[in-house]
Amino acid sequence: xxxxxxxxxxxxxxxxxxxxxxxxxxxxxxxxxxxxxxxxxxxxx
Numbered sequence: 001x002x003x004x005x006x007x008x009x010x011x012x013x014x015x016x017x018x019x020x021x022x023x024x025x026x027x028x029x030x031x032x033x034x035x036x037x038x039x040x041x042x043x044x045x
Contacts, residue, residue: 013037019044 004010015037018026022041029035 014040016040017042 001010005012013036015035016026016029017040020041020043026039026041030039
């Protein structure tokens with residue numbers, strides 16, 4: 001799976017990107033099924 005993504009042959013839909021500090025909110029959104037596609041937590045650094 002990781003190889004397919006890395007090679008660009010598989011592109012999972014990203015529904016939302018949130019900062020890592022919003023992990024609790026992301027968890028709530030996933031639990032309520034309020035997102036479509038994948039939810040990404042962005043790490044600054």
